[in-house]
Each structure stands twice: as C-alpha cells, then as structure tokens.
Amino acid sequence: MAAADHTPPLKRPVSVLKGVGPAREKALTEEAGVASVEDLLYYFPRRYIDRTLSDTTLLQAGREVTLICHVQNHYLAHGKRSRLVVQCRTLSGEGLSLVWFRGVQYLRKLFEPDQTLVVSGRLEYYQGLQIIHPDFESIDPEDEQALVHVGRIIPLYPSGETLKKNHLDSRGFRRLIAAVVEDPEFVAPEILPPRAGARQNLLPRTNALRNIHYPENQAQLDEARRTLKYEELFLFSLMMYHKALARERYAREITPLEFGRCREYEALLGRLPFQMTEEQLRAIREILGLCRGKHSEAFLLQGDVGSGKTVVALAIALHYMETGAQVALLAPTEVLARQHYNTLSNMLGFEGATRLEILTGSDKKKSRAEKLERIQDGSALLVVGTHSLLEDEVAFQRLGLVIIDEQHRFGVGQRETMRQKGVNPDAIAMTATPIPRTLCLTEFADLRLVTLREKPAGRKPIQTMRLGEDRRAALYKSIRKRVSEGRQCYIVYPLIAESEKSDLRAATDAFTELSQTVFPDFRVALLHGRLKSAEKEIVMNEFRQGRVQILVTTSVIEVGVDVPNATVMVIEHAERFGISQLHQLRGRVGRGSEESFCVLVSDADSEDSEERLSAVAGSEDGFHLAEVDMRLRGPGELLGLRQHGLPGFKLADLVHDRELAEAAYRDVREFPDAPPEVREMIRRRFEQGIVIFPN
Numbered sequence: 001m002a003a004a005d006h007t008p009p010l011k012r013p014v015s016v017l018k019g020v021g022p023a024r025e026k027a028l029t030e031e032a033g034v035a036s037v038e039d040l041l042y043y044f045p046r047r048y049i050d051r052t053l054s055d056t057t058l059l060q061a062g063r064e065v066t067l068i069c070h071v072q073n074h075y076l077a078h079g080k081r082s083r084l085v086v087q088c089r090t091l092s093g094e095g096l097s098l099v100w101f102r103g104v105q106y107l108r109k110l111f112e113p114d115q116t117l118v119v120s121g122r123l124e125y126y127q128g129l130q131i132i133h134p135d136f137e138s139i140d141p142e143d144e145q146a147l148v149h150v151g152r153i154i155p156l157y158p159s160g161e162t163l164k165k166n167h168l169d170s171r172g173f174r175r176l177i178a179a180v181v182e183d184p185e186f187v188a189p190e191i192l193p194p195r196a197g198a199r200q201n202l203l204p205r206t207n208a209l210r211n212i213h214y215p216e217n218q219a220q221l222d223e224a225r226r227t228l229k230y231e232e233l234f235l236f237s238l239m240m241y242h243k244a245l246a247r248e249r250y251a252r253e254i255t256p257l258e259f260g261r262c263r264e265y266e267a268l269l270g271r272l273p274f275q276m277t278e279e280q281l282r283a284i285r286e287i288l289g290l291c292r293g294k295h296s297e298a299f300l301l302q303g304d305v306g307s308g309k310t311v312v313a314l315a316i317a318l319h320y321m322e323t324g325a326q327v328a329l330l331a332p333t334e335v336l337a338r339q340h341y342n343t344l345s346n347m348l349g350f351e352g353a354t355r356l357e358i359l360t361g362s363d364k365k366k367s368r369a370e371k372l373e374r375i376q377d378g379s380a381l382l383v384v385g386t387h388s389l390l391e392d393e394v395a396f397q398r399l400g401l402v403i404i405d406e407q408h409r410f411g412v413g414q415r416e417t418m419r420q421k422g423v424n425p426d427a428i429a430m431t432a433t434p435i436p437r438t439l440c441l442t443e444f445a446d447l448r449l450v451t452l453r454e455k456p457a458g459r460k461p462i463q464t465m466r467l468g469e470d471r472r473a474a475l476y477k478s479i480r481k482r483v484s485e486g487r488q489c490y491i492v493y494p495l496i497a498e499s500e501k502s503d504l505r506a507a508t509d510a511f512t513e514l515s516q517t518v519f520p521d522f523r524v525a526l527l528h529g530r531l532k533s534a535e536k537e538i539v540m541n542e543f544r545q546g547r548v549q550i551l552v553t554t555s556v557i558e559v560g561v562d563v564p565n566a567t568v569m570v571i572e573h574a575e576r577f578g579i580s581q582l583h584q585l586r587g588r589v590g591r592g593s594e595e596s597f598c599v600l601v602s603d604a605d606s607e608d609s610e611e612r613l614s615a616v617a618g619s620e621d622g623f624h625l626a627e628v629d630m631r632l633r634g635p636g637e638l639l640g641l642r643q644h645g646l647p648g649f650k651l652a653d654l655v656h657d658r659e660l661a662e663a664a665y666r667d668v669r670e671f672p673d674a675p676p677e678v679r680e681m682i683r684r685r686f687e688q689g690i691v692i693f694p695n
C-alpha cells in the first residue's frame with residue numbers, strides 16, 4: 001500500500017488487496033458491484049454451511065458430521081450400479097469410505113493417495129463407516145489459510161461467470177474476505193451514534209462485519225446480522241428524516257389560499273344521497289387546514305377500496321375552485337377518468353358542471369384543441385384526465401391542486417410533471433393500497449399521510465369463496481339466481497398486459513360461450529382495454545345503467561370502477577393475480593346495501609398461489625393484505641416503486657424486522673446529526689431510494 005495514500009483503509013479500491021490484479025478488479029466491480037474494500041465487506045454470504053468439525057470419538061451411523069481425513073486409495077466398483085469408493089482414514093485413525101454413484105468418471109480423477117480432505121455428510125454403516133455423496137473439499141495441510149474452509153461455519157458467496165474465470169468462486173471470495181476481516185489495518189469505523197448502539201445492544205461494526213462472514217456459531221451470526229440490519233434501517237431512516245427536514249426548509253413559498261365559506265361544498269353536502277362519515281369530514285378538514293400555509297403541501301390520502309376517497313377529493317377541490325384556482329384530477333385508465341367525470345358532473349350543481357372538463361387520449365383533434373384552450377384560459381376549473389393530461393401542450397392558467405387517483409399506477413416522474421404545470425400547486429395522491437405500518441416511516445418522507453380508517457357504515461361484508469373447475473355448474477347457477485333478482489355481475493379474466501393475445505382470446509371465447517350458451521337470456525357484454533374508447537364508454541354506461549347484467553372483462557376494471565348494484569365478482573384464473581389486485585377487484589362489489597360475493601376460480605395448487613388465494617379469501621382488511629403482499633413480494637413491487645428501487649436493503653426487511661425498524665426510526669429522531677462519512681454511505685447505499693415519495 002502506498003505510503004502517501006490518505007484514503008481511509010475501507011475506502012481504498014479492491015486493488016490494494018493482495019491477489020487482486022486488474023482482471024479481478026474489473027470482474028469484481030462489474031459483476032459484483034464491489035469496487036472498494038468496504039464494498040467487499042458488504043458483499044454478504046448468500047448462505048452458510050456448518051463445518052464445525054465433529055467430535056471424532058463419537059462416530060456413529062446416523063450422525064451428520066464434518067471430518068478431516070486422509071485418502072488412502074480409491075477404486076471403481078462395478079456392480080448393479082457402478083460406484084466410486086474412496087477409502088480414507090480419519091484423524092483418529094478410523095476407516096471411512098466415501099461413496100459416489102453419480103459422476104464417478106469425473107470424480108475419480110480428483111483423488112489421489114495422501115490427499116487431505118474435509119468431508120461432510122451423514123454417516124452410514126455398511127461393511128464399515130461410509131458417507132454417500134459427501135460434500136467435500138481437498139485442502140492443503142501446509143497452507144495456513146486452508147482452515148478458512150473448514151472447522152467452522154463456512155460462508156457461501158454468490159459469484160458469476162467472469163468472477164469464476166478469475167477464480168473468484170465462493171471459495172475465492174472466502175479467501176479474499178478472510179484476509180480483510182483478519183487484517184488489523186482494515187478497522188471499520190463506527191457509523192452509528194454510540195448511544196444508539198448501546199441502547200440496541202449492537203456489536204462494534206468491525207466485529208459485526210467479521211462475524212457475518214465468519215461466525216463461530218449461530219448465535220454470533222444472529223448478533224452480527226441484527227447489528228447490520230439495524231445499521232441499514234438507521235441509515236434509511238436518517239435519509240428519510242433529512243428529506244423531510246429539507247422539504248420543510250425549502251418548501252416552495254406560495255401565496256396562502258384563503259378558504260372561506262364554500263357554497264359549492266355546502267350545496268354538495270345537501271345533494272349527496274348519503275351522509276359523509278366522520279372520517280371523511282376529518283380528512284377534508286385536515287387537508288384544508290394544512291393547505292392554508294405559506295408552503296405547498298403534498299398528501300397521501302389512503303383508504304381501503306370503497307372507503308369513499310373520491311368525494312373527499314371533490315370536497316377539497318371545490319374549495320380550491322371557489323378561490324379561482326384550477327384543479328386537475330389524474331386517473332390511470334380511461335374507464336376510470338370517464339367514471340370520475342360522470343360522478344363529478346352528477347355531484348356538482350349546474351354552475352360547477354359547466355366548468356368541468358375531461359381530456360383523454362381519444363379526443364379528436366378539434367375537440368382536443370378546444371379543450372386545451374378552455375384549460376389554458378382558465379374557463380375549465382376542474383379537469384379530469386388520463387396520462388394525456390401530462391403532455392406538454394396541456395397548460396393551465398392557474399393550477400392550484402393536483403389530485404392523483406390510484407397513485408401507484410403512476411411513476412414518480414409523472415406526478416412531478418403534473419405539478420410542474422402550476423406554480424407550486426398542492427397535491428393529493430390517493431391510494432387504496434395502504435402503506436403498511438412500518439412504511440409509515442413516511443411520516444418522515446415528503447408526503448403527509450391522511451388515512452380513512454373506516455368505510456361508510458351499512459356495508460355488508462363481501463363473502464369470498466374459492467371454487468375449482470368442478471364447481472362451475474354450481475357457480476353459474478348462483479350467478480343466474482342473483483342476476484334474476486336484479487343484481488349485476490362481473491366476470492374477470494386475467495389479461496394483465498394488454499398485449500397478451502392468447503389472454504385476450506380466452507376472455508373473448510368465454511364471452512361468446514357465456515352470452516350464447518350459458519346465459520343466452522341475460523344481457524352479457526364484453527369490456528377490455530383494446531376496445532375503442534367510444535365502445536368502452538358505451539359498454540360501461542350500459543352496465544352502470546343496469547342494462548348490461550353480466551360484464552365479462554379484464555383487469556381494466558381493476559381500479560376505481562363504482563357500480564353499487566353489481567354484487568357478484570367472479571375472478572377466473574385467480575391464481576394469476578396478485579393479492580392487492582384481487583383485493584382491488586373484489587372492491588368492485590360490496591358498494592351498496594345488498595349482500596355481495598366474490599368468487600375466486602382456480603385449479604392451481606402451487607404453494608405460492610395457495611398463499612395468495614387463502615389470504616384474500618380469509619381477510620377483507622386491505623391493510624392486513626398489503627402486509628401479506630409486501631411480505632411475499634417485497635415493498636418496492638407493492639408501492640409501484642420497482643424501477644425506483646425502494647432502497648436496496650441487503651439484510652433488513654421492513655415487514656419481518658418491523659420492531660427493529662421502529663427502533664431505528666425512534667433513534668434517528670434522537671440522534672439526527674449525521675457526519676459526512678455517514679451521509680456518504682447513505683448516498684451510496686440508497687442512491688436510488690432517495691426518490692421514495694418526492695414532491
């Protein structure tokens with residue numbers, strides 16, 4: 001190591017290590033993302049095998065053992081099955097045969113007399129002690145480092161093709177990392193506040209890093225993992241905390257709005273066919289209260305499917321409109337945008353309805369130009385639309401509030417694009433996929449969380465059941481019964497990506513059969529994303545009006561669609577949907593006062609689909625299901641943050657390690673000051689995660 005090198009030891013490139021030349025350095029950086037010594041220390045084992053040497057005085061059949069032994073000779077035995085027998089002697093002098101039935105031609109070349117082996121496996125007794133298909137490694141007894149591979153719990157490292165070519169297989173990594181963790185030069189400086197470490201009973205960082213690679217026993221490994229998990233969670237919480245502080249410090253100044261008496265809102269309350277719930281009123285008050293300030297605000301309004309978020313958003317929108325500000329409502333699908341448009345025009349009085357506009361991808365050129373004009377000159381006050389609202393040519397005169405429905409369907413960048421269309425407008429993102437409690441670390445993040453905890457009263461629980469193909473006749477019979485009683489029914493086919501031709505075929509074929517053979521006497525219609533939007537609109541309207549009784553459809557109706565008279569939801573090939581999707585689909589029924597049903601049709605029996613289907617059948621609680629979903633799929637997927645990478649935790653898991661996460665979160669508030677090297681670590685580790693919920 002060069003004397004003039006003032007880089008702290010862990011920050012130095014891996015090339016400072018003995019045995020790492022340019023080729024290895026390149027492979028490490030490119031294939032394993034390991035550029036510095038520190039990266040190497042954070043290259044954690046994939047798993048471990050226990051090679052703690054067994055007590056050789058107790059060699060009995062049936063025991064799992066790890067032994068050192070010397071090869072005496074080996075031979076191929078030809079019987080019913082040819083086998084390779086390697087005869088050895090253990091350190092205590094007992095005979096031991098190693099036996100292989102597979103790969104014998106290759107294996108026989110690996111052994112020679114006097115070789116020293118470490119072998120692991122189950123002892124058996126057959127004309128003496130033997131192990132069949134042992135796990136083995138040959139070691140050089142002269143080599144001190146050889147013991148890196150035996151006599152303890154051995155780490156197994158992930159590797160790749162180029163790494164392997166450079167002799168960095170699991171074994172190669174073991175040697176490399178063992179050299180670092182044993183070298184006093186490479187002491188890992190503490191990065192956690194000492195008091196937090198003491199409170200949580202954590203190991204010193206150097207020890208934790210050594211023990212996660214080379215634990216002497218399981219307890220040591222657990223302790224090391226706990227310390228390093230806490231470290232991740234602490235850094236993550238710290239990042240979120242600083243983001244929140246930054247938000248407050250640099251929040252964009254705006255002229256505070258004066259929300260006075262809002263006549264349209266009062267009129268709305270009188271016009272609604274129901275009473276707003278306490279929860280809804282509270283959410284409206286809370287959001288409006290905060291929006292009077294000098295800084296723009298952003299909220300995440302979360303409430304389970306059917307909790308009545310739309311009317312909350314509308315109530316708030318009316319207050320903005322009263323001050324002359326424009327409001328944009330962004331929906332992920334055209335079906336949903338149209339529904340919002342219809343609902344809003346029904347809820348609004350005449351005056352309000354004339355200032356409502358809808359913009360989607362299917363507007364013809366001329367009408368689009370007229371609409372753009374009305375948006376730009378401010379005569380359209382409330383603008384509902386799909387992604388087409390995001391386009392450059394859509395300009396507002398005075399955009400005060402952006403509402404984003406089903407926010408997980410939009411990317412972070414899209415939200416930001418929408419907000420750029422005004423001078424620091426406030427924003428409300430709505431979601432029915434609740435953020436599980438652990439992630440309510442978002443108290444830190446840049447969205448303020450407002451939750452509708454209860455659904456409107458009087459809703460009956462939805463009866464969810466699972467059926468196999470063999471019960472199809474019974475299923476059709478009960479659909480027939482409900483529809484004859486005046487109810488409506490959805491039958492949903494999986495068509496997750498609109499491009500799946502064969503899926504579309506399945507839905508279309510099913511439609512033909514259902515309408516012609518099974519329910520020829522009912523009005524059955526087909527709705528999928530590939531229909532022209534005018535056709536979609538007609539079908540949706542017919543269904544809403546009750547003229548279509550059975551709607552055969554795809555996940556286009558997954559989000560938002562609201563037809564209270566529909567009480568039966570049949571989901572075909574239910575195993576192909578995720579938990580949150582199934583819950584959303586089920587949320588299309590149970591919206592009125594009639595008893596509702598959700599039928600999950602599936603013959604699949606994989607463990608994974610079993611877990612998902614039974615979770616959905618067993619609970620109607622969106623919060624609970626979100627946690628299950630998050631456990632099965634990981635939080636990034638759930639929050640639609642796949643591309644944005646919810647920070648790459650290597651060890652911690654926000655669901656399983658919830659208590660530790662909460663502890664870290666509390667500690668951060670107490671010790672919020674981060675020295676530069678800690679900030680640097682955060683930057684490197686969570687670089688992409690920084691955009692969790694940006695404004």
Ligand code: ADP
Pocket residue numbers: 274275276277280303304305306307308309310311432456457560562564591
């Ligand atoms: P979501 O939160 O899933 O978007 P919606 O806003 O679509 O739910 O509301 C679901 C249904 O509940 C709608 O038909 C709506 O009119 C109705 N609704 C909303 N608030 C109430 C309430 N306080 N009492 C009764 N029904 C309500």
Ligand code: MG
Pocket residue numbers: 309310405560
């Ligand atoms: Mg909704």
